[in-house]
Amino acid sequence: METLHFNDIYKSYPTKHGEPFLVLDNIDLTIHKGEFCTLVGPSGCGKSTLLKLILGQDFATSGQLTIKSTPVGHPDSTRGVVYQKYSLYPNKTVLQNVLMGPYFKIPFWKKQERQNAKDYAIELLTKVKLEKHLNKYPHELSGGMQQRVAIIQALITQPEILLMDEPFGALDPGTREFMQTLLIELWEKYQLTILFVTHDLEEACFLGTRLLVLSQYYTDDRGADFQRGAKFVVDRPLHKEPTSTHIKETAEFAELVESIRHQGFNPAHLQHVTEFDLSHPQSWSTLNSQENNSSH
Numbered sequence: 001m002e003t004l005h006f007n008d009i010y011k012s013y014p015t016k017h018g019e020p021f022l023v024l025d026n027i028d029l030t031i032h033k034g035e036f037c038t039l040v041g042p043s044g045c046g047k048s049t050l051l052k053l054i055l056g057q058d059f060a061t062s063g064q065l066t067i068k069s070t071p072v073g074h075p076d077s078t079r080g081v082v083y084q085k086y087s088l089y090p091n092k093t094v095l096q097n098v099l100m101g102p103y104f105k106i107p108f109w110k111k112q113e114r115q116n117a118k119d120y121a122i123e124l125l126t127k128v129k130l131e132k133h134l135n136k137y138p139h140e141l142s143g144g145m146q147q148r149v150a151i152i153q154a155l156i157t158q159p160e161i162l163l164m165d166e167p168f169g170a171l172d173p174g175t176r177e178f179m180q181t182l183l184i185e186l187w188e189k190y191q192l193t194i195l196f197v198t199h200d201l202e203e204a205c206f207l208g209t210r211l212l213v214l215s216q217y218y219t220d221d222r223g224a225d226f227q228r229g230a231k232f233v234v235d236r237p238l239h240k241e242p243t244s245t246h247i248k249e250t251a252e253f254a255e256l257v258e259s260i261r262h263q264g265f266n267p268a269h270l271q272h273v274t275e276f277d278l279s280h281p282q283s284w285s286t287l288n289s290q291e292n293n294s295s296h
């Protein structure tokens with residue numbers, strides 16, 4: 001089932017010098033329910049801009065962006081988000097932080113509904129091993145524990161898509177690996193749809209079922225002096241069975257990470273858009289070639 005759909009999305013920002021600055025250049029993307037998409041790309045390519053459009057914090061210059069066929073509007077519970085830091089309210093306990101979203105929607109006199117939300121919050125917090133810390137404040141928790149609360153805070157409203165912007169970027173390597181396996185467990189158990197931004201190619205290749213590289217470093221048929229924004233230059237399936245972190249130590253995994261390192265990350269080496277790995281069955285190139293074949 002289609003969850004998120006970008007159709008011919010362009011995003012540019014105004015500049016003081018008149019010419020708008022093009023960031024996202026004709027983005028087409030469909031994400032289906034249950035996909036775990038990891039998104040990487042060179043600094044400044046527009047990853048945060050893309051997330052802001054999905055969240056409804058900013059709007060596309062042109063094109064259509066829909067969630068379950070409904071145009072994206074202002075931020076609401078259809079999208080959950082986890083940032084690297086500062087997702088939690090410092091003066092609220094773990095449980096209070098998680099219940100802020102549900103309690104905002106359930107009036108205080110609907111006691112049974114509030115109780116159900118509380119039970120569900122405790123169930124989720126138990127799943128991430130925080131049942132003994134429900135009444136602690138964020139400053140009493142480690143970085144990994146805080147991020148577990150932030151994930152549950154985003155999950156409790158059962159969003160259509162969970163957006164994660166470098167959520168493990170500030171964690172030490174051991175905690176990071178623990179959080180990676182925990183996230184895969186949550187994704188499987190709750191059949192989540194995730195779009196996960198990271199700067200870490202190893203993390204991207206390990207976590208996802210689908211890898212996306214957004215990049216401004218490519219050429220196409222528009223000529224040398226054409227102003228280009230970023231496109232998805234890589235869109236490929238990832239097979240991450242088994243989910244054990246030992247897979248990261250295999251030669252195949254190292255090869256995969258190494259091959260991605262060359263795709264769209266080097267401004268001195270510009271490939272044509274058609275030379276990249278766009279082998280995912282839902283990538284725009286695959287869909288275009290299917291359309292062309294069926295029209296012959």
Ligand SMILES: Nc1ncnc2c1ncn2[C@@H]1O[C@H](COP(=O)(O)OP(=O)(O)OP(=O)(O)O)[C@@H](O)[C@H]1O
Pocket residue numbers: 013014023041042043044045046047048049050
């Ligand atoms: N509000 C804005 N006004 C003007 N330009 C902006 C605005 N927001 C972002 N930009 C520019 O758009 C481009 C993309 O920025 P964005 O933050 O989306 O990139 P990013 O891929 O998330 O970068 P990083 O990996 O470094 O976090 C950058 O050149 C940035 O300077």
